[in-house]
Amino acid sequence: MATIAFLLNGTPQRCDVSPDTSILTLLREHLAQTGTKEGCASGDCGACTVAIGESTTGTQRYTSANACITPAHQLQGRHLVTVEGLSEKGHLHPAQQAMIEYHGSQCGFCTPGIVMSLFTLHNDLTQRPSPLTPERLEAALGGNLCRCTGYRPIRDAALSMNAIPYQRPQWFDATLPDSEIDTQPSDSSQTVAFFAQPASLAELAQLRQSSPQARLVAGGTDLWLESTQRLAPLDQLIDVSRVAELLTIEEAQLENQTGWWIGAGMTYTQLEPLFEAHFPSFAHLLHRLGSQQIRNRGTLGGNIANASPIGDTPPVLLALGAQVELASVTGKRRLALEDFFLDYKKTALAADEVISRIFVPQPVEGSQLRVWKLSKRREDDISALLGAFSYRVEQGVLRDVRIAFGGMAATPKRALAAEAALEGSAITREAFRAAQQALDNDFQPMSDVRGSQQYRQQAAKNLFERLYLSLSASDHEVMLHAYAH
DSSP, rough: OOOEEEEEEEEEEEEEOOOOOOHIIIIIIIIIIOOOOOHHHHHOOOOTTTEEEETTTTTTEEEEEEEEGGGGGTTTTEEEOGGGGGGBBBOOHHHHHHHHHHHHOSSSHHHHHHHHHHHHHHHHHHHOOOOOOHHHHHHHTTTOOOOSSHHHHHHHHHHHHHSSSSOTTTTTOOOOOGGGOSSOOOOOOOOOOOOEOSSSHHHHHHHHHOOTTTTESSTTTTHHHHHHTTTTOOOOEEEEEGGGGGSSSEEETTTEEEEEEEEEOOHHHHHHHHHHHHHHHHHHHHHHHSOOHHHHHHHHHHHHHHTTOSHHHHHHHHHHHHHEEETTTTTTEEEEEHHEEEEEEEESSSTTTTEEEEEEEOOOEEEEEEEEEEEESSSSSOSSSSEEEEEEETEEEEEEEEEESSSSSSSSSEHHHHHEEEHHOBBBBBHHHHHHHHHHHHHOOOBBBBBOOHHHHHHHHHHHHHHHHHHHHHHGGOOTTOOOO
């Protein structure tokens, strides 16, 4: 057990709970706050959505999160807002009032989560006024499913809520006094079961060395499924979400390349501005990677360390020539990302190491990046196949070709033979047919529930056809937005 000190709807709380307690379990089983519902227990349906506030420049900024897969101990010193706390002196929050006026609820099971997503959207619109575009609205609600109401009334409610008068509750910008949070989560030196929350990379490396058996947790969007789906205990956890060095983006030079060192703890939401400015195809992928709740929590370092063959970001990073920095108490070492993945779920990370940051080179003049993901659903779904293509076109000839795939091997992997077939070639159908044939030497994919071996091999070849058509008639390339109608 370890103590968490936090605010719940403006009221200070202190709770002693086990390391693998989720926010949802904390609310429903320890605090008798049952407005937040459990639907899928995997971060897909949004019924458990809550808002977590963190003070920035003197004001609270709230982001949505799936309570079912978010560690309760990460609330330390934070402000948790649930559906029970939105009304003030009998007056409903505009999100609640609009849902009533526009008949946005029937059975009501999903409604608390929808209201909380609308609450964070309303707060964002208030703090940073800007047009509520269809894309912005659907991004905010993309992680909330509703089986019986239908989405039109919910969309109507969202579009109308800013017109409803609202006076923020007095507790809205409250923060927990330092005197209330002097009890920190336990560390590995105290108990067999522990939740440690280091604040620096040095502290993290020391904990990693002393407790190599402990699991690292950042956003918890994948790890926590071991608890909710497999019912496996997670009794020794090291939380990396507050390690300062993991939460920065720094422009830098590495091996005569300009680029960015990206802290491994940076979330997808935090990365969107950088990617939108320099890697639009990568930014587009993030909108298909998961819901807003997932993007608010999931981290780039976590997606790499998870070493899934169908992780979305590693193939793109491979195509961009990314490198990873690994840190331990003995120092740091750097690897090309392609040397980091060894086999299925096996990496070059030593037992006492952590991923500290990732170097992503800045695109050189004329370079292009195309990223195409194939999945059963357009958004918020696991890849069956993902292809990333980086290249330059110089006087009609392909240069600096780097191609990587997810879902085609036991690890995210470059297509070296296909790269060689295209490097230095003119943009001709014959060159791309040669690359398609070379792909058979690069991969022998497996069959699983997301796709057969034959499907994956043919689909990967079809992406080469798509790239050829895009380069042959660039004015006709169409990239649907994740929220296209």
